[in-house]
Amino acid sequence: MAEKRSPNADESDMYAQWTETMTTMWGSMLSLWLPGGSRAASAAAEDPPQEDRDTRKRMRASIEAALKNWQALSGAMSAPESLEAMFKGAGAMPAVLTQLAQTSLQGFLEMQQKILEQAGRVGEHVDAYTFADIDENLFRTWTEIYEQEFSRFFQIPKLGLVREYQERISAAADGYNRYQATLNEFLRMMAIPIGRSFTVLQEEVAVLAEKGELPEDGRAYYDMWIKILEGHYMTLFQTPEYPESFSRLLSSLSAFQSARNAVIEDMLSGLPIPTQSETDSLYQEIHRLKRRLRALEKEKA
Amino acid sequence: MTQSNIPVDLIISKMAEASEKAQAKARKGSEVLLKDLDTEIAPTPYETVYQEDRVKLKYYRPEGKPKFKTPLLVVYALINRETMLDLQPGRSVVQTFLDNGLEVYMIDWGYPTRKDRFLGFDDHINGYMDNVVDFIRARHNLPKIHLMGICMGGAFSVIYSAQHPEKIKNLVTTVTPTNFDTDKGLLHQWMRHIDPESLVRTHGNLPAHVMNLGFLLLNPARLMLDKYVGFFENMDNKKFVENFIRMEKWIFDSPDLPGAVFEKFIRDCYQQNLLIQSKLTVGGKAVNLKKITMPLLNIYGLYDHLVPPEACDKLTAAVGSKDTEDICLRTGHIGIYVSSKTQREFAPKIAAWLAERDAQRKRTAKPAPKKAPKRAARKAPQTRAAAT
Numbered sequence: 237m238a239e240k241r242s243p244n245a246d247e248s249d250m251y252a253q254w255t256e257t258m259t260t261m262w263g264s265m266l267s268l269w270l271p272g273g274s275r276a277a278s279a280a281a282e283d284p285p286q287e288d289r290d291t292r293k294r295m296r297a298s299i300e301a302a303l304k305n306w307q308a309l310s311g312a313m314s315a316p317e318s319l320e321a322m323f324k325g326a327g328a329m330p331a332v333l334t335q336l337a338q339t340s341l342q343g344f345l346e347m348q349q350k351i352l353e354q355a356g357r358v359g360e361h362v363d364a365y366t367f368a369d370i371d372e373n374l375f376r377t378w379t380e381i382y383e384q385e386f387s388r389f390f391q392i393p394k395l396g397l398v399r400e401y402q403e404r405i406s407a408a409a410d411g412y413n414r415y416q417a418t419l420n421e422f423l424r425m426m427a428i429p430i431g432r433s434f435t436v437l438q439e440e441v442a443v444l445a446e447k448g449e450l451p452e453d454g455r456a457y458y459d460m461w462i463k464i465l466e467g468h469y470m471t472l473f474q475t476p477e478y479p480e481s482f483s484r485l486l487s488s489l490s491a492f493q494s495a496r497n498a499v500i501e502d503m504l505s506g507l508p509i510p511t512q513s514e515t516d517s518l519y520q521e522i523h524r525l526k527r528r529l530r531a532l533e534k535e536k537a
Numbered sequence: 538m539t540q541s542n543i544p545v546d547l548i549i550s551k552m553a554e555a556s557e558k559a560q561a562k563a564r565k566g567s568e569v570l571l572k573d574l575d576t577e578i579a580p581t582p583y584e585t586v587y588q589e590d591r592v593k594l595k596y597y598r599p600e601g602k603p604k605f606k607t608p609l610l611v612v613y614a615l616i617n618r619e620t621m622l623d624l625q626p627g628r629s630v631v632q633t634f635l636d637n638g639l640e641v642y643m644i645d646w647g648y649p650t651r652k653d654r655f656l657g658f659d660d661h662i663n664g665y666m667d668n669v670v671d672f673i674r675a676r677h678n679l680p681k682i683h684l685m686g687i688c689m690g691g692a693f694s695v696i697y698s699a700q701h702p703e704k705i706k707n708l709v710t711t712v713t714p715t716n717f718d719t720d721k722g723l724l725h726q727w728m729r730h731i732d733p734e735s736l737v738r739t740h741g742n743l744p745a746h747v748m749n750l751g752f753l754l755l756n757p758a759r760l761m762l763d764k765y766v767g768f769f770e771n772m773d774n775k776k777f778v779e780n781f782i783r784m785e786k787w788i789f790d791s792p793d794l795p796g797a798v799f800e801k802f803i804r805d806c807y808q809q810n811l812l813i814q815s816k817l818t819v820g821g822k823a824v825n826l827k828k829i830t831m832p833l834l835n836i837y838g839l840y841d842h843l844v845p846p847e848a849c850d851k852l853t854a855a856v857g858s859k860d861t862e863d864i865c866l867r868t869g870h871i872g873i874y875v876s877s878k879t880q881r882e883f884a885p886k887i888a889a890w891l892a893e894r895d896a897q898r899k900r901t902a903k904p905a906p907k908k909a910p911k912r913a914a915r916k917a918p919q920t921r922a923a924a925t
Binding site: 429452 | 548735736740755757
């Protein structure tokens with residue numbers, strides 16, 4: 237009959253053996269190296285001065301104490317119930333990673349779905365100067381996924397003495413990601429008219445070719461294209477999505493820069509350099525004083 | 538088998554021809570670019586007669602005796618630079634005014650720095666502008682002067698004239714936005730989505746490069762691409778290259794916009810349209826447009842993509858003056874000042890309009906007390922230390 241073993245049995249045995257070996261080895265090594273050990277005994281004839289002898293004694297005592305603590309600790313750790321608890325704790329870490337991976341996978345699948353939807357449209361006729369399906373913007377999808385899923389990892393509450401600094405660093409990292417996401421979204425939007433203008437140009441050229449009216453001068457094609465491109469941009473700019481995307485870009489850039497500045501100010505606060513907040517406060521004070529002076533001058537005149 | 542309608546051989550031969558032409562142009566163009574080019578802007582001589590903080594007052598004196606009794610103060614926007622009014626010989630609004638015998642003062646707002654972020658409408662209008670107006674009044678011993686505003690400077694001039702009507706004889710507004718409730722200009726649509734507080738909180742002032750990017754995005758196909766294709770096509774033409782570079786210099790010579798001004802301009806004007814409704818307050822005082830009782834000439838461009846006619850043409854009906862005139866020129870926001878065509882109608886029209894009204898002098902307000910002897914002030918600029 238096969239012996240019933242817990243899943244962590246092998247790891248526990250290995251860990252127990254390892255701690256025991258390490259304790260024995262370090263115990264032997266230290267007893268050799270430490271003053272009063274067998275190695276030190278051969279040099280005993282040198283008879284070091286009293287001050288040195290005291291130092292060695294104190295050192296030996298502390299190392300022996302540390303070794304005893306280690307032996308006690310490793311003994312306790314080698315107990316099966318402790319090992320089980322430890323491996324259970326270690327198992328919690330992969331759970332966080334799994335959650336992160338799940339979030340990534342979910343986001344990836346959503347993105348892929350959008351890509352497939354868009355791919356289905358390949359080859360469809362492009363209506364000039366219309367942006368009815370502007371919501372196909374994949375980067376907007378990514379921004380939304382980031383905001384809903386990934387951003388919350390940066391919002392995990394920070395604890396302890398350096399909590400505020402950690403919060404500011406997390407805010408800067410989060411701000412940078414949000415800014416990158418909105419920048420990609422905006423650039424993608426700005427690229428739409430370029431792609432569409434080429435498609436429309438091809439269609440117009442095909443019509444002219446059918447009629448046998450193709451221009452001979454290359455400049456004429458450029459003029460056609462730039463006119464189509466300009467028209468597409470003007471149409472894009474009239475959509476409600478464009479100013480919203482532009483506004484999101486500016487807001488995310490401002491938010492990131494503010495968060496980054498806060499981190500830099502933390503660093504500067506330890507140096508003998510005034511921070512921007514301090515100089516701003518000074519400027520504001522000067523501004524108030526100048527206004528008061530102006531009012532007094534006008535009153536006097 | 539049907540014969541193709543596409544004259545492929547002809548197209549290819551044309552392409553080869555164009556390629557040869559482009560190479561020749563590039564060769565000649567590089568010769569032009571390596572030669573000495575006259576790309577100086579703002580060539581008309583002037584004196585700086587007054588300075589307060591970063592703000593300077595330029596004085597342009599006509600050749601011979603001035604033909605006007607009253608000088609003209611030109612207030613440019615805080616966006617870009619006043620050098621646009623004196624871009625180059627033959628395309629200079631300032632020079633045309635001088636040729637007509639008009640003494641011209643022009644405010645140079647300078648380059649705001651971080652310390653100017655708290656300076657708002659009140660500081661610029663009732664501070665710097667009012668001090669400048671008082672300085673000119675004192676210098677010429679006059680109760681009133683002519684005032685001309687450009688774009689945002691026009692809005693400042695409207696506000697100033699409403700709050701200090703006793704100091705302004707005639708008001709000229711050019712491409713001046715006063716009605717912001719219109720969808721005609723992209724700028725008007727976009728500004729509704731902007732959060733000015735967040736930009737100001739981060740940057741202090743609105744950085745010039747952010748503004749310039751916004752302006753380029755109004756028409757990226759033309760302003761970021763076609764314009765430079767045009768430059769390449771004409772780079773063998775020295776005159777064209779010089780003019781092009783002058784304009785480039787002016788366009789990207791952009792000061793940052795003081796944060797407090799930007800915030801109020803967007804919130805109160807673009808987003809709430811308070812100015813034209815006489816609901817705007819500056820320095821704690823209402824800006825009642827009905828108090829603008831002096832003659833008003835309002836000029837704007839039919840093809841202005843930044844300040845469309847709809848943003849300008851409500852002003853004359855909103856003011857208290859009975860002597861008003863609207864002129865819509867068939868040009869754009871910048872073309873109104875620099876195109877060779879408008880050089881013949883824009884500045885000469887203003888000079889003529891002012892000349893008609895300059896003679897009708899009526900002392901209704903006391904001249905400002907003299908702060909500096911006239912001649913001495915011209916030798917060294919008068920400066921104010923602090924109060925804005």
